[in-house]
Amino acid sequence: MTTIKHEIRRGAYYDSVVLMQLQRGLLTLPDVLDAGVVMATQANCDLLAANQLLPASVASSPDDLLVVVKAASDSAASDALRQVDALLAKRRTSMAEDFRPRSLSAAAKQLPEANWVLISVPGRYAAGVARETLELGKNVFLYSDNVSLEDEIALKKTAREKGLLVMGPDCGTAIINGIGLGFANRVRRGDIGVIGASGTGTQAVTAQIHNLGAGISHAIGTGGRDLKLDVGAITAHQALDLLARDDETKVIVLVSKPPSPEVATSLISAAQRAGKPVVVYFIGYPPPARKIGNLHFAISLSEAAELAVEIKNWKPETKSQVSSLYLRGLFSGGTLAYETLLGLQSFLSPIYSNAPITNYQLLKDPLKSEAHSIIDLGDEFFMVGRLHPMIDNDLRIRRMKQEADDSEVGMILFDVVLGEGSHLDPAGELVPVIKEMREKRLETGDLEFVAMVIGTDDDPQNLESQVSQLQDAGVTVFRTAAEAVEYISLRFSVIKKNDFTPVNLEQLKQPLAAVNVGLESFYDSLISQGAQAVHVEWRPPAGGNEKLASLLARMKK
């Protein structure tokens, strides 16, 4: 007769590899039909139930080891349970010759050169281990998930102050100095650095770079939430700064799932300052252009890899003078306004419009610009009792004067759309006003005009004369929105000193030595790659006794 027997071991923590080996061991015993060995979390219990392996009444907590055996007879089940210790011990004697420290601090003493700590303990313990790691002055590779957002933010802020990296939580992949941490492909060393908020994304890009014959300097993981607004891409910013300073890295690839728009803007403007080419692929985020300055925007993981490999002999462009004032775009063409906004939103922040792409960009009052603004003057709001600005320049001229009077405005952008039906000499009407406004700001000389002229040499307005009139008045003229966007984005790129302690680059260049806390397979993988590593035989604090554990936590403060 089939029976199910089980045994609970309170506060006995084993990593999943051990549990699987034990389970496999139980299945080889006579008359055992099925076996389940799990840490008794709710999810694991559900899994057992789904396999008809959950005994009727089990009072267990997530820190308990639950061993369940289904056997052909009662005695076979009991015999199997009696083998648990022997099966666990069998493995232990074959493994543990060298001392296995039980605490991070002991491991750190055993391998003082370890600059990295890999953490893959259950989520609710992970933040505590990560905190201890930072206190020891080491970088964190945090594989564990189920770490709260508050903990993530606090950890990353502490790390930033100390000039350390917290890769994660939920960081699957990193490659430091040729050694893969967590899940990583074996790739050759090279001059491409990768920053990845997505583990598999990083794997796909690094593997493809290898397959294309190039190699990786370092691949730094950030964890999936790093580019969310609350976290503010702390790790990605540190990584960008680090790889920008690293002479061995010639090209940087930045890969993430859709970031928060504000975070995307701050990262992209930081990337503009990297001083080397950066390939950006934000999955699902509209690229502002194919290429702007040192930035290349990819549309897929594999293309990101291809771009990174193709960029050769890049030379920094001579830096144009950068404005710290605001841009005001005054458009007659709605689509031109929209495309300009789409391009600039990656670079200028905050940016507002009466025709926004996302709601938070909506200008409160279309008559009053704020910060950077892109105004569609052809919008219905302005059209009541008035001719379209492509025919009548009056509204635009008045708005130009309004913007020019604002001392915070450093650039006025406008479109000139030629062709049938349009005003016959728009430049002729605009140029005197532009001259007058530039005159007014002559002393500071910080008001610039940029125009995009849309038209052909067959248009009735005479394209050539329109352009030269504008240029003679000191207007910078472009023929497409994309070119204008590239120019503007470089003119406004924020020069900002990093407000954090830089991560020590030398640490990255030393042969990798690490402490592993959690999944033993990560330790095995470090050793097989030739890295120095120490594995911590980690257990939940105070054997999982929550009262004592919280007492201890308070005593540490």
Place this chain on the structure above:
Amino acid sequence: MRYGAYSEEVLKKLHWMNDVLGTSLADALAVSNGIDMRALIAEALHMGDEGHNRNKAGSLIYLKLLAPLIAKTTKDSAAMAEVMQFIGDNALSVLNPVMAACKAMTDAAHGVEGSTIVTTMARNGTDFGIRVSGLGEKQWFTAPAEIPVGLFFSGFSQADANPDIGDSAITETAGIGGFAMATAPAIVTFVGGTPKDAMNATLEMYEITFTESKFFTMPSLDFRGTPTGIDLRKVVELGITPRINTGIAHKNAGVGQVGAGLVRPPLKLFEDALLAFAEKYNI
């Protein structure tokens, strides 16, 4: 002789110790500048002793230091010979002064406000007790003592062993004995171990101690100091209890020592002490 042995021979020896050995030592010490026990222990640790179960080297150093003094003060040459023979023959003769030295060191650590360091571990054959620096002078935490595991003199077996007994665990409390196993690989066979196990025993004790001794170092660990100052918090957090090298007494009165081996105090002592500590300091 030790551990409750009781016979005609024992009584005779005790009388001799009182009348001859005691007088001779007292006279010898009276003309000395004292014996620097800390230096003696440090030197013995470099010679394969751990200072609790193995005191072969320490006892010989002890004899070397005492011999000229005894020669100076004990006039009767027969008694002088007996005394020196006794100190030299008994591989544990220095253990008592070592324990006294350890007690002096740990007492100095007791009564420090807010300290979670364990300052006493003692066993009386039924219970194991500890005291903690930041708690009361007379505040003991006790639980039933475990039965040590080890090697037995011929004719005796594990079944004869009494629960843990003795005050010599003061050596571990001070950071030597079981804590300094790395320097005494010769005696790991007590628990059927290898020299590597001796090393690991000391490494394990670093996990639960506050610091490393400035004075007692171990060549095999590149002269690292012995793990010193058992920290209640670390014991409870990691679930690692102190490792104590100990003699094993027979469970029947009068038989005495029947072996030597390894024992650990119950974890409950430390948990109880931690709770009491939290209560006292409103944590």
